[in-house]
Amino acid sequence: MLLTIDCGNTNTVFTLWGDEGHTLCTLRTSTAHQRTADAYWVWFSTLLKHHGIEPKVRGVIISSTVPRVVFNLRVFTDRYFDLRPLVVGKPECLLPIDVRVDAGTQVGPDRLVNTVAGFNHYGGDLIIVDFGTATTFDVADADGAYIGGVIAPGVNLSLEALHMAAAALPHVDITHPDKVIGTNTVACMQSGIFWGYVGLIKEISSRIMEEHGRDMKVIGTGGLAPLFQSHAPVFDHFEDDLTMAGLKIIYEYNEEQGNV
Numbered sequence: 001m002l003l004t005i006d007c008g009n010t011n012t013v014f015t016l017w018g019d020e021g022h023t024l025c026t027l028r029t030s031t032a033h034q035r036t037a038d039a040y041w042v043w044f045s046t047l048l049k050h051h052g053i054e055p056k057v058r059g060v061i062i063s064s065t066v067p068r069v070v071f072n073l074r075v076f077t078d079r080y081f082d083l084r085p086l087v088v089g090k091p092e093c094l095l096p097i098d099v100r101v102d103a104g105t106q107v108g109p110d111r112l113v114n115t116v117a118g119f120n121h122y123g124g125d126l127i128i129v130d131f132g133t134a135t136t137f138d139v140a141d142a143d144g145a146y147i148g149g150v151i152a153p154g155v156n157l158s159l160e161a162l163h164m165a166a167a168a169l170p171h172v173d174i175t176h177p178d179k180v181i182g183t184n185t186v187a188c189m190q191s192g193i194f195w196g197y198v199g200l201i202k203e204i205s206s207r208i209m210e211e212h213g214r215d216m217k218v219i220g221t222g223g224l225a226p227l228f229q230s231h232a233p234v235f236d237h238f239e240d241d242l243t244m245a246g247l248k249i250i251y252e253y254n255e256e257q258g259n260v
């Protein structure tokens, strides 16, 4: 079994893969750097018991956008599986793609992992849009290299910011509004966010293609991608969880290279 761990700024997701390469289960918790190795184990082992799975983990790979959580996840991996995890972004974790950005730039590991999976599934000249805490665009060149992208505020973050900054604006959830002209506060906010993001995705994607000078495929991933795709066709393809797929590909690449 392989355990792939994706720590975002909001959520931490564990996916356990069987030896035939299929997903055995996916567990989600909030990201908290205070969570100890033992607390991870209590949560993980309890839920696996619930799913009737006996964990026989032979490899662990981590992508974390929150550097502080990596320490406890390393201890968790060492203490409960007697393994050293691969951590994306660290020099000891090999990547099957080039990274061509300004010297000294720390690219978010989730963006590198998305690029690896996108290139594996669709080939080069790609734009990957991921709706997490931030809305990111990752650009893959013809050879699959990560060559940069765009970082915009996340959908839920934007809604939260409106609520926090304006006394009369309530907390609302994102949804697809039937009309653009809202006739109440909630509908006005939902319209602003939903159609605002549709515009953002279309405009940024077309400008990236213009700058890149080639036609590119646009791939959507992350929790909110289906909501957009089902009401406004902004992507060529939708991928349920590109980050997890990419972590597995990177682990297998390191195995092939004799690195684990």
Ligand SMILES: Nc1ncnc2c1ncn2[C@@H]1O[C@H](COP(=O)(O)OP(=O)(O)OP(=O)(O)O)[C@@H](O)[C@H]1O
Pocket: 007, 008, 009, 010, 011, 012, 131, 132, 133, 134, 173, 174, 175, 221, 222, 223, 224, 227
């Ligand atoms: N219709 C919806 N309305 C509101 N939120 C939704 C909806 N569908 C999915 N989500 C949210 O999408 C999120 C899953 O997205 P994803 O895992 O890509 O990012 P995240 O966990 O929010 O961010 P990060 O990866 O940066 O921690 C969940 O938190 C879920 O609440």
Ligand SMILES: CC(C)(CO)[C@@H](O)C(=O)NCCC(=O)O
Pocket: 008, 009, 065, 106, 107, 108, 109, 110, 111, 132, 133, 134, 136, 151
């Ligand atoms: C942009 C986020 C927050 C998206 O999860 C993450 O990838 C990150 O912290 N990135 C670091 C900066 C960069 O990617 O250029």
Ligand SMILES: [K+]
Pocket: 008, 110, 130, 131, 132, 133, 222, 243
């Ligand atoms: K994510």
